[in-house]
Amino acid sequence: xxxxxxxxxxxxxxxxxYAKVAKNMYETGDYLTLRWYPNxxxxxxxxxxxxxxxxxxxxxxxxxxxxRLLTAICSLISAYYF
Numbered sequence: 001x002x003x004x005x006x007x008x009x010x011x012x013x014x015x016x017x018y019a020k021v022a023k024n025m026y027e028t029g030d031y032l033t034l035r036w037y038p039n040x041x042x043x044x045x046x047x048x049x050x051x052x053x054x055x056x057x058x059x060x061x062x063x064x065x066x067x068r069l070l071t072a073i074c075s076l077i078s079a080y081y082f
Contacts (some may be wrong), residue, residue, distance in 0.1 A: 001072045001075050001076050001079075002072050002076075005064070005065045005068045005069060005072060006063055006064040006065030006066075006068070007064075008065065010063065010064055010067060015067070015068075017036060017068070018045075018049070018050070018053070019053070019064075019067035020036060020055050021034050021035065021050050022041055022049075022050040022053035022057065022067065023054075023057065023062055024036070024037075024038060024052045025047075025050050025051070025064070026054040026057040026058060030070045031047065031051050031054065032047060034047055034050060044047055049070065052070040053066065053067060053069075053070050056070060
């Protein structure tokens, strides 16, 4: 699950949008308001995933690896419990 997380580019639609929303959250410091573009709100999803991704951005920097790490951790937990 964790092999080559940061080697490929983000998939253009969903993965890139989620990474951008988390990046905007990380850069602005506003962890409750989701923004796709800096001045437009984006309330399609709950903020927990984006908060977690922003947390990994603060630890590892903004990269493909950081954007995919939370998904890989949740996948590992799901595989263990189910």
